[in-house]
Amino acid sequence: MALRTHNCGELNKNHIDQTVKLSGWVNSIRTHGQIIFIDLRDRFGKTQIILNSDELIKIGKTLSNEDVVFIEGKVSSRSKDLINPDLETGEIEVLVKKMIVLSNAEPLPMSIQDRDASSEEHRLKYRYLELRNNDLQKNIIIRHNTAQTVRNFLSDNKFLEIETPVLMKSTPEGARDYLVPSRVHNGRFYALPQSPQMYKQLFMISGLDRYFQIVKCFRDEDLRSDRQPEFTQIDLEMSFVDEKDVRLIVEKLLTKVFKEVINIELKEFPILSYHDAIEKYGTDKPDLRFGITIEDFKTFSNKSGFKAFSDCESVRIISVPNSEFFSRKIIDELDSYAQSLGAKGLAWFKVNNNEFSGGISKFFDSNLTKEIIDNLKLEDNSICFMIGDKLNTSLQVLGKIRSKVGDLLELKDNSIFSPVWIVDFPLFSWNEETKRYDSVNHPFTAPKDSDLGDVTSNPSEVISKGYDIVINGYEVAGGSIRIHDHSLQKDIFKIMDLSDKEISEKFGFFIDALKYGTPPHGGIAFGLDRLVMLLAGVSNIRDVIAFPKTTSASALMEEAPNLVSEEQLDELGIKILDDEKNV
């Protein structure tokens, strides 16, 4: 017996008088004695079905929400006053002739209709139920459409989808690895990939020319609302390309994805240097949906009577509209936020009628006030926030204040998408703790050709061929042109303070591979989850993943991670030490 001829979202007035079969979940029941209305639901929609014979009403009275039923009946038109405009199928209803209960549902531990009606802890435990929710299904569908569009586009552009190993060798740099013990090789471990970086470069060496993969990656670090321990990358790599070639294909891909998935035209892909991004926005992930840039205030604060700033390495300022919004309470909250980020405090004054008021305004005389307003083009009715500290601190903290203010003033419009390329990253950063240079991107990133001479002599000044694409403050993708010269690659590892022995133990196979004819190549990796977050207009990565983990990397439904049997541990040669506290 066919369980359905149509789904619950497709019937309309063109089907009137047809006999149809539907199956789905009971979304709601409205009992009126001799007539019962049921909204029957599946992934595709809801259809109102009607029970009005004694026999059917007897069954109907036993039904409860989320029972799964089959019905056969006749599509009937609704009179004008009975049409439900909120339903795709609202012009019709189905008069049931036959009904079979396929599966009874016990009372649910949570609401299907309203996600907010349960705590997230609870929803994650019953995630299979939450996944019945329409909003969450929409996100899953956006994710599917995104992946599908990416596959089609890249395949059309001669990229090959090739899988890479999930059990690989642990590499020392970067995030903490998830490790997998080997049974066959006792005491040895695989690592789960943080990304397929080396494999995809090896594909270029193999002459596969263009590769992509939609692939799970794993990083054992503490989580945030936009980070999961396992996440998905759209990973791609191309041979015989420079930065511009990669940027171009990425722009085409993103344009196509935004158009096909949410019908948005992306037009501009401005390019901002890392240096300018930090100077103007205090971050390498600037949200360009709204203005407000960081300016230098040191020369002005030096002329003022405010001595707390006089010994600071730098003093920076942002000017924010709507000063009346910033009550003492809100300013105090921003001040504690700034302090929690490591600033000594957040200085402020308001600008009204060409005068400063509040905060530290009394330290500025009228001449200086005029000079500041003219030079920084301060608008009337604005409020300025200043931080004096080390350069990095004042920029970073003001960058976060800028973002927070954008939230408070609702300047972040989710229907606007502002992509921006961030380029010209430094190749290395000095790590004060370990007293050595770290890669800003990863150790395979090529330096700019013009900086090749400085690589060993003056590492901290070298600029890389790296690029990130940032949309609305989220780093959506990052990549680089790679090193294709094996001796340069060795030099880079040496600058990072790896000995010859370490280099050969950890990267020997890769350095070797570079010797046998390596094309210039480069690529990029997208965070698929973050991209889908943007497309779906949500701010939480768990809302775009079917079965996400909590902030402590637990799976609440199946309760992973968990203990394993002594036998399993014995086979692996693993002994669990007592908790530190009990030792």
Place this chain on the structure above:
RNA sequence: GGGGUAGUAGUUCAGUUGGUUAGAACGCCGGCCUGUCAAGCCGGAGGUCGCGGGUUCGAGUCCCGUCUAUCCCGCCA
């Protein structure tokens, strides 16, 4: 590792300066109801106040510890 917020009925929440039998809504169970669409009306059941300890004549409420979730800092090449 550090800081903020939360944990009370199946679910979401309220619960005053510590004081009688811990309340509401939705859901659930029973009844009425032929045009509802988050149906309505009447009645009912349902609680180890996250867990452990302490203060007190008396703790949901105060104190200490702990667990879980979440947001942020560190961390995430």
